[in-house]
Amino acid sequence: MTFHTPTGAYCAVENVDLAVDRGAFVSIIGHSGCGKTTVLNIVAGLLEATEGIVLLDGREVRGPGPDRAVVFQNHSLLPWLTVYENVRLAVDKVFRDRKTRAERHEWTLYNLELTHLAAAKDKRPSEISGGMKQRVGIARALAMEPKVLLMDEPFGALDALTRAHLQDSVMEIHARLGNTVLMITHDVDEAVLLSDAIVLMTNGPAATVGEVVPVDLARPRDRVALTAEARYHQLRGRVLEFLYRRQMRPAA
Known part of the structure; x- marks a missing residue:
């Protein structure tokens, strides 16, 4: 996705190749300016990619549609x-x-x-x-x-306790409906708690998918019980290592 700015062309993301399984809960995480929201907006049909396409159930996405619903950080009521x-x-x-x-x-x-x-x-x-x-x-x-629920940092403006309650609600809804969810977050713990896979973005400009981390924690998940699980801490550490040591050199 290239944007035209007063100082010239700016490539926000490139070579983003990502497949999401039906019913999966996938989080996208990365530093500010890594193109997370750009990717979400392209999937939502709010932006048209400069190159490449988005496929949903084998059909090309062309603009916004009711098969993709977006929940923004600002509730917009x-x-x-x-x-x-x-x-x-x-x-x-x-x-x-x-x-x-x-x-x-x-x-x-x-x-x-x-x-x-x-x-x-x-x-x-x-x-x-x-x-x-x-x-x-x-x-x-x-x-x-919607076939896909898109969430752009939906809990980012909330206090910690309210955020935890909403995370639990989202897990409950996802378990009941089995809907496909693509969520942007800055919160590593939130990503590990909620997700089936975490997409780690490299730094921009020209950000891309640096790594996809499968989250193999059993469901249903209890946030308190997870704090005692070694696998939870391994996954959390893997995400943190990427974000703070490898985001510029994903192959390192």
């Missing part, structure tokens, strides 16, 4: 709508011709229950916490029934 209405907006957009009004209502409620928001469905964004706002963003994305 409409403040004049209730929690229910924010989620229903996406449901109506995607399923207007495929579900009846009653079915769309039930589907909205189902996704609110899935994200533990049923009790807050009539509240507006100003009346709920930051963690609950992010839950609404996740509920809205899941309600679109």
Whole structure:
């Protein structure tokens, strides 16, 4: 992906070759400026790659679509709508011709229950916490029934306790739905806890995939129990070693 800037062409990422299995939870991690969000935006169809393509179920991605839902760090809720209405907006957009009004209502409620928001469905964004706002963003994305859920540092702005609760919720949802997830994070512990594989990006410009680390920890995962597992610490150490010693020389 090359951007044209006032000082000339800037190659953000190059030779990014990545395959993601159906139902896998994959995290992308790397230093700031390594092109993580650029890769996510290309998959989402928000950017068109300068060279190369994205394939989803064998079909080329051409622009945004309901088969890929994005959860941003900023929850991007409409403040004049209730929690229910924010989620229903996406449901109506995607399923207007495929579900009846009653079915769309039930589907909205189902996704609110899935994200533990049923009790807050009539509240507006100003009346709920930051963690609950992010839950609404996740509920809205899941309600679109996407083939791939894309998350760009969805917990980055939250306090540690709220972040932990949301991580547990995401693991629970992923276990129940078996959806494919591609998540950007700066948090090594978060990546190891949630992922089936961690994609390690080299530093930019012209960043690329330096290494893909399979996370072979059994599911379901308990964050407290994992702290006593040697394999957890081995995986964590491997990611940290790459980020702080090898990010410029992935073959070293």
